[in-house]
Amino acid sequence: MKTYHWLAASVTILALVITACGGPPATVEVTREVPVEITKEVPVEVTREVQVTVEVPVTPQPEAELEFILVQHALCAWDSFWCTVEQGIQDAAQQMGVKVTVLGPDAFDLEKTAALIDQAVAGRPDGIALTVTDPVLFKEPIMRAIDAGIPVLAYNAGAGPIKDGIPYMTYLGQDEYQGGYLGGLRLAAAPGAKAGVCLNHQVGHAGLDARCQGFLDALKEKGQTAEVLAITNDPAESQTIISDFHTANPDVNVFLTLGPNGANPFYAFLEAEGLAPGEVWHGTFDLSPEIVNGIDTGVTQFAVDQQPFLQGYGAVMLLTLLRRQGIVPALPVTPTGPGFVDKSNIGIVKQLAGQYR
């Protein structure tokens, strides 16, 4: 019996030991489908900045009597912003001893403006400066001027000869989209800003549309809603449109106007509704005595200044330098803005708003 017990115990222990040290643990191989990325050659579009050769066939004539024609899409007579531009034009003409004629339509009419460009070309002036308000519509008459050997430069409106696809000398003005975008960021950061509206008084003007687009993009980036509201150049009509919009959209408290023709009816609307600064946030483009007052009283947070006097003065100056000394603008865009005028620097421009600023 003892042996049997020993044998059973040994077998049991042996079985246990064998089980315990049965070898390395079993590894299970599991195969699963793994998606494999196949990289293939994809043609990539490479955009290169094409240097547009702007031929300016001009022999310098230092003593020449010059006369230029400037064609604008608006006039001082019905848009006070342009009074500053025309002041610049007249001052430059007087100081440089050249003759200038300013042409423009009686209302915002791009078709009429294009026709005026053609009529100006017939006059064979020594140079033409114009607003490239719609590069598609104006390309044909501008090309006619360039083909006729008349130096052409753009002021106030345009994006430069490369972006517009028209080989004029240079664009003297501000980057409109940037102005709207930076202005939009400032307004979006105002306390309590919820939703915004861009009051466009000349829908169809590529530059003004770009300002609104910049503003819309800035507000969307900050998580706010924004839209464009078309108003007109008639102040009473515009005030009614703004008022109706406000009644229908009471939560919109950020307003961007694009010039005195937008700001003035807006101020009238604020007064009529009795809205105080802080209830609505307002930013605008350009300066005028009313806008300067708005900044002073805190109604308006800032004005985006494109320095219109420089636009008018510079246009005449550049054409004169070209004709007299053969001097050519160096870059396709000669910026005059955007600059921001707000409470911190309003003192500089206060006295001159409407005339030189």
Next chain:
Amino acid sequence: MTVVTRLRYQLADFSEVVALISFVAVFLFFTIAAKNFLTLFAISNVLTFASITGIVVIGVAVLMISGEFDLSVGSTFAVASYVLALSINAGVAPVAALLLALLICTGLGAINGLIVTTSGIPSFIATLGTMLAYRGIARAIGGGVFASYKGERLLLFDVLNGPMDIVNRLSDPPANLRVSIIWFLVVAVVMSWLLTRTRYGNWVFATGGNPGAALAQGVATRRIKVINFALTGLLAGLASMLQFAHRASVDPLRGEGMELIAVAACVIGGVRLAGGYGTIAGACIGMLLLQMLEQGLVLMRVPVQVFQAAAGLILIIAVVSNLNLSRQE
């Protein structure tokens, strides 16, 4: 009879000759006073720009001869371009879009005619109302914004208003003649023939000259007026198509003020405001004179503010001289 009186009697039958004399006088003035006026480029500018409004003027002239006014032509002009732009952008075939626009304009004109003939409201007032209404339609369908066609250049546009490059290249720099000039000429010749050589034309003069007598003589004055209003709408639409074919963009204010330019051109051309008297040739000369005025003043470097004043002055001179020179005593 003195020479002057005899001349006046002779001129009474040819009101367009008076317009022609004014035209030649202004032409000579600009030839002397404005540099570069007598160039193919400047003259082509005048012809091309005058041809668009000129087609509208022809319609307005026929209507004025039959004794009515249409102040809504500018608004109809805008509606036509919007219909064309929006239809083409929506994928409608260009020719179909064109026909749709023309049909709508003829309809708008016919509505004018029906309002005037059935309600008895003076056409000046009735079309003042439709001017605002049709402008509202243009703004509504366009959403208050520009409408443009930005696609590939269409053959239809070249047929309607392409540049006449073969002729343009003959001058250096190239001139600015466009096919719309030919359309203007064709419409002028056809309407002139219809007015002077057909019974319809006879009835138009009768309706305008003495509606009571005409009606008594069996002239369908109502029908003539409705037809003329529809015709004015159609021609405004056609002019709009031609302008769009050149610059493929339309804004909500397109054509504003066109109605007054059209009436001015007609009056300068010898068409009588009271009706019953006038010629298509005279109205065309009036339009060309106004356009020539604009180009000439630009060439003379006159400030742009003077344009309207100059046009107004010429209008008054033309009316006074038309009344004096062609008065039948």
